[in-house]
Amino acid sequence: DQQVKQNSPSLSVQEGRISILNCDYTNSMFDYFLWYKKYPAEGPTFLISISSIKDKNEDGRFTVFLNKSAKHLSLHIVPSQPGDSAVYFCAARGENTGGFKTIFGAGTRLFVKA
């Protein structure tokens, strides 16, 4: 039972354009959502997060949008740069239900072409 789904295995974007990575979740108890970035042969690193009391959080070129009614979140990268080429994982947990376990999606591999 996949509670966090990233339905696009890969995405290719031209440098300078917007990258939009999508994530859907099924567990309505999730109230904290995170995006991680992973380069080959390295561990994932935290990128940006959002709690369920917000619908948008911005950090430089990265913005995460949360639509609770649709159980959907997205990560926007503007403008995209070749160094953004990596695998992006969406993750979620329920802080109000203990919050010990963070559930990860399968990841989306982003290619940014120069």
Add this chain to the structure above:
Amino acid sequence: NAGVTQTPKFRILKIGQSMTLQCTQDMNHNYMYWYRQDPGMGLKLIYYSVGAGITDKGEVPNGYNVSRSTTEDFPLRLELAAPSQTSVYFCASREGTDYNEQFFGPGTRLTVL
């Protein structure tokens, strides 16, 4: 701060062998986690710990054991290695307060032949 460190980086095991994957963090985090990542898949939680002496199973605990005798260390033990345990293993830690992120180690690539 070194953050989260894992050893070894790579290991090849024969079926039936056992080994321990080491994980140490120097951030005084209460929560620690072990994940495995199979090709094309996300991170699956194996075991986690909310403090020294306290561990619990995650999504895929079969074939593994853990212990947490100190805040810093969270070793993962494979007793009878099987080909299905071929994967990349990541250790992670985070503070025991709400709404924060996990910090990951660089991973251990394990192959069981």
